[in-house]
Amino acid sequence: xxxxxxxxxxxxxxxxxxxxxxxxxxxxxxxxxxxxxxxxxxxxxxxxxxxxxxxxxxxxxxxxxxxxxxxxxxxxxxxxxxxxxxxxxxxxxxxxxxxxxxxxxxxxxxxxxxxxxxxxxxxxxxxxxxxxxxxxxxxxxxxxxxxxxxxxxxxxxxxxxxxxxxxxxxxxxxxxxxxxxxxxxxxxxxxxxxxxxxxxxxxxxxxxxxxxxxxxxxxxxxxxxxxxxxxxxxxxxxxxxxxxxxxxxxxxxxxxxxxxxxxxxxxxxxxxxxxxxxxxxxxxxxxxxxxxxxxxxxxxxxxxxxxxxxxxxxxxxxxxxxxxxxxxxxxxxx
Amino acid sequence: xxxxxxxxxxxxxxxxxxxxxxxxxxxxxxxxxxxxxxxxxxxxxxxxxxxxxxxxxxxxxxxxxxxxxxxxxxxxxxxxxxxxxxxxxxxxxxxxxxxxxxxxxxxxxxxxxxxxxxxxxxxxxxxxxxxxxxxxxxxxxxxxxxxxxxxxxxxxxxxxxxxxxxxxxxxxxxxxxxxxxxxxxxxxxxxxxxxxxxxxxxxxxxxxxxxxxxxxxxxxxxxxxxxxxxxxxxxxxxxxxxxxxxxxxxxxxxxxxxxxxxxxxxxxxxxxxxxxxxxxxxxxxxxxxxxxxxxxxxxxxxxxxxxxxxxxx
Numbered sequence: 001x002x003x004x005x006x007x008x009x010x011x012x013x014x015x016x017x018x019x020x021x022x023x024x025x026x027x028x029x030x031x032x033x034x035x036x037x038x039x040x041x042x043x044x045x046x047x048x049x050x051x052x053x054x055x056x057x058x059x060x061x062x063x064x065x066x067x068x069x070x071x072x073x074x075x076x077x078x079x080x081x082x083x084x085x086x087x088x089x090x091x092x093x094x095x096x097x098x099x100x101x102x103x104x105x106x107x108x109x110x111x112x113x114x115x116x117x118x119x120x121x122x123x124x125x126x127x128x129x130x131x132x133x134x135x136x137x138x139x140x141x142x143x144x145x146x147x148x149x150x151x152x153x154x155x156x157x158x159x160x161x162x163x164x165x166x167x168x169x170x171x172x173x174x175x176x177x178x179x180x181x182x183x184x185x186x187x188x189x190x191x192x193x194x195x196x197x198x199x200x201x202x203x204x205x206x207x208x209x210x211x212x213x214x215x216x217x218x219x220x221x222x223x224x225x226x227x228x229x230x231x232x233x234x235x236x237x238x239x240x241x242x243x244x245x246x247x248x249x250x251x252x253x254x255x256x257x258x259x260x261x262x263x264x265x266x267x268x269x270x271x272x273x274x275x276x277x278x279x280x281x282x283x284x285x286x287x288x289x290x291x292x293x294x295x296x297x298x299x300x301x302x303x304x305x306x307x308x309x310x311x312x313x314x315x316x317x318x319x320x321x322x323x324x325x326x327x328x329x330x331x332x333x334x
Numbered sequence: 335x336x337x338x339x340x341x342x343x344x345x346x347x348x349x350x351x352x353x354x355x356x357x358x359x360x361x362x363x364x365x366x367x368x369x370x371x372x373x374x375x376x377x378x379x380x381x382x383x384x385x386x387x388x389x390x391x392x393x394x395x396x397x398x399x400x401x402x403x404x405x406x407x408x409x410x411x412x413x414x415x416x417x418x419x420x421x422x423x424x425x426x427x428x429x430x431x432x433x434x435x436x437x438x439x440x441x442x443x444x445x446x447x448x449x450x451x452x453x454x455x456x457x458x459x460x461x462x463x464x465x466x467x468x469x470x471x472x473x474x475x476x477x478x479x480x481x482x483x484x485x486x487x488x489x490x491x492x493x494x495x496x497x498x499x500x501x502x503x504x505x506x507x508x509x510x511x512x513x514x515x516x517x518x519x520x521x522x523x524x525x526x527x528x529x530x531x532x533x534x535x536x537x538x539x540x541x542x543x544x545x546x547x548x549x550x551x552x553x554x555x556x557x558x559x560x561x562x563x564x565x566x567x568x569x570x571x572x573x574x575x576x577x578x579x580x581x582x583x584x585x586x587x588x589x590x591x592x593x594x595x596x597x598x599x600x601x602x603x604x605x606x607x608x609x610x611x612x613x614x615x616x617x618x619x620x621x622x623x624x625x626x627x628x629x630x631x632x633x634x635x636x637x638x639x640x641x642x643x644x645x646x647x
Contacts, residue, residue: 027470072467120477124500128447128476135441135618137448137611138457144610145603149596153345155611160618162436184499185440281465288461294453295460303451303475 018322019044019064021083023053026070026092027302028310035311040319041066057082066090066321068314074098080107088321092314094118094174094301096331097224097251111331112317116173117309118301123177125300126219126249129273130166130182132294133245134159134217139291159243159270162186167215169208169232170222170250171197178219190215193222208232212239217247224251234259234268243270249300252277261286264293275300335637339379341399343389346408350626354384357634363389373398382406382633387566387613388595390414396423404636406629409616410434410489412646413539413566420647427647428632431488433624434616439492441615442534442564445588446481446497448609449560450474450532455606477501482530484523484546485537486512489564493534505530508537523547527554532562539566547571552578558585560607564615567593576601579608590615 017039022029023046029036036043044064049056057079066088069075075089077100089099089111096113104111132138135158143155166182168175168191179189179202189202192211196204205211208231212218218240222228232246232255240246246269248255257278263269264287271292277283280298287293301307317328340358342351354360361380366372373395380399383391386408393416396402404426405415412429420427448454452473459465481497483490483506494504494517505518507526512519520526523546527533533555537543547561547570555561561584563570572593578584579602586607592598595613602608616625631643 030468031470031472120501121475124447124476125451125453128444128451128453131440131444132448132453132457135437135444135614137441137444137609138454140611140614141448141454141609142458144598144612147600149598149612153596155614155617157617157619157622158614160437160620161440163620181496181499184496185443186436281467281469283460283465288463294457296453296456297460297465297469299456299471299473302470302472304472305475307472 017042018066019061020090020318021046021057021061021064021067023047023067023069023073023079026068026072028070028092028307028314029068032307032311035308036315038315038319040322043068054082066318068092068318069098071095071098075104076100077103080104080109088112088318088327090314090317092310094122095223095251097253101331110321110327112327112329113331114310114313115329115331117313118306119173119177121301121303121306122174122221122249123181125275125296126174126178126221126247126273127181129247129249129275129294129296130217130219130245131161133247133271133273133292134161134164136291138294164188164216165190165214167191167205167208167211167218168202169211169218169220169254170228171200171202172221172223174249175219175221176200178221194227209236209239212236212244215240216243217245220246220248220250220254222250222254224253228254230254230256232256232260234263237263237269240269242267245269245271245273247273249275252280257284264290335634337379338381338637339376339401340382340384340633341376341380343383343385343391346384346386346388347622347626349623350384350408350629353626353630354633357630358382370398377401382636384408384629384633385414387411387414391420392416393419396420396425404428404633406632408625408629411538411566413568417647425647426636426642426645428629428642428644429646430616430625430628431644433628434621435488435492437618437621438489438564438615439496441590441611442489442493442536442562442588443496443500445562445564445590445609445611446479446532446534446560447476449562449586449588449607450476450479452606454609478503479531480505480529482506482520482526482533483517484508484526484533484535485543485565486515486517487536487538490534490536493536502532509542523551524554527551527559528556531558532560534562535565535569537565537569539568544568545571547575549574549578552584555584557583560584560586560588562588564590567591567595572599579605 021044165188171191171193192205261284273294275296341361383405391405407429410431481502486506576599588609590611
């Protein structure tokens with residue numbers, strides 16, 4: 001039976017340095033662990049223990065005031081209950097769908113995310129996927145690599161991006177970065193959001209179905225919540241039309257994946273660029289056979305610059321918390 | 335006009351062929367078994383040639399067609415047409431500028447994103463069925479990268495405008511500096527290459543710009559440099575480029591054109607930092623139709639003795 005948390009066997013940290021609980025390491029931590037060394041806190045690494053999580057938390061996390069989480073280690077009411085001293089949840093992602101925000105709000109637990117730092121990369125990936133699908137870049141690259149150009153002749157024509165009406169679903173920091181980029185290509189930007197954004201010079205649509213009716217492509221940039229789960233369903237996709245393209249860099253579950261696969265297979269929409277899926281890393285087999293689909297393994301934000309900026313933000317939020325200073329990126333209820 | 339003979343140099347667009355056939359007597363040069371005897375027997379009936387990026391009207395063809403009045407290119411590039419010979423003989427030349435500018439610029443940016451963010455590689459990885467949790471691969475951020483453009487004409491400017499939306503600082507090389515342009519000018523391609531992260535070829539192919547991307551430029555770009563070519567294959571010393579990529583002396587490349595299309599150096603097929611496209615710069619339904627309409631419009635204008643729409647010569 002263990003009498004001390006695993007990492008304290010080799011070094012005895014000073015009692016004053018508070019712990020930050022990490023149940024499973026986010027990619028950020030796995031790739032850049034040396035950026036998480038601070039004089040203001042130390043990491044309590046639950047995954048290194050042989051104890052089941054519940055027992056570990058009960059034994060060692062009673063006085064833990066902050067937790068660093070990600071999609072792989074959701075903050076559920078059950079987990080919150082096992083952390084009676086919890087005051088701060090820090091997620092290493094822009095998304096917060098793995099955190100029970102209502103429960104945190106109820107108990108006065110602050111939440112911070114890596115807002116803003118991932119927006120450029122996510123927007124770049126979204127625009128890249130949209131161009132790729134319309135201009136068949138990945139498919140044509142395959143065509144060349146399979147030595148088909150000399151044999152078959154000219155590659156089938158793609159579709160022009162300029163002049164397309166692109167509906168952005170969720171005009172937050174990622175959605176507005178996408179909009180800014182698409183304007184330079186001569187696209188007409190439209191959007192749907194929970195509420196109209198007073199600063200946005202684009203037409204607002206109060207629901208995604210109406211947005212789809214008026215759009216040639218949809219780019220999904222919103223958060224996953226109870227309201228947005230499966231928001232993009234067959235009805236929306238049929239409204240988008242047979243030439244319509246969907247790009248998703250948000251969360252897989254915003255789209256009804258089963259219905260999307262059927263729409264793609266039956267030609268009810270024109271194509272899709274997908275970085276996220278309902279049940280990663282599983283991707284519906286039918287998609288692997290389609291030439292009008294571009295697939296990416298949830299790496300829209302995976303750049304060293306983006307990750308290092310996220311590390312800095314996570315560490316800065318944690319240090320601010322332990323120094324009783326204002327958090328850098330507290331989640332604001334919009 | 336049905337008696338006017340129009341020689342189409344190679345297959346390029348079935349809508350264009352259809353439209354040409356409605357108005358003229360269309361000869362499809364690629365279906366002719368013996369080209370020289372065809373030319374000998376038809377030299378008095380061919381008054382127009384329609385070419386494209388792949389084949390146009392060289393001195394030999396022009397000499398073989400004494401009744402040739404106009405060469406209409408289904409492209410903006412004129413490197414396959416002997417312009418001097420056309421000028422000498424009073425033969426008009428038209429191309430398809432403006433209508434394809436946006437598509438080519440879009441593709442240049444698409445290639446930059448595909449190379450830096452490894453979009454094609456990611457797609458291949460997912461399709462292989464090998465995606466498992468914990469496989470973290472970082473790709474290179476595009477926003478903010480320095481973009482250097484060779485040739486700041488219509489296409490170069492359109493690329494600059496798009497890259498600026500990604501906060502990319504823009505610099506350029508041109509035959510002469512453009513004082514009204516706010517981007518940083520470099521008086522040589524080597525200097526431009528040394529000061530940017532992504533180098534794009536967007537100039538016309540002429541004797542002067544042949545192999546404008548050579549060993550010296552590639553060395554100046556360095557092991558993180560990325561080359562994007564949406565111009566013409568002969569802009570690049572292809573064997574030098576291939577060895578630089580294979581030896582990892584260059585960071586990556588996005589190529590829509592090659593020295594000997596449709597043949598692409600196979601050494602490039604296995605590299606995950608290279609994206610290869612089969613000359614699709616203007617390859618959209620919308621743009622090819624607009625290009626075809628411009629070719630038809632120019633031919634009709636000429637034979638109706640009206641001003642040409644997009645004359646070059």
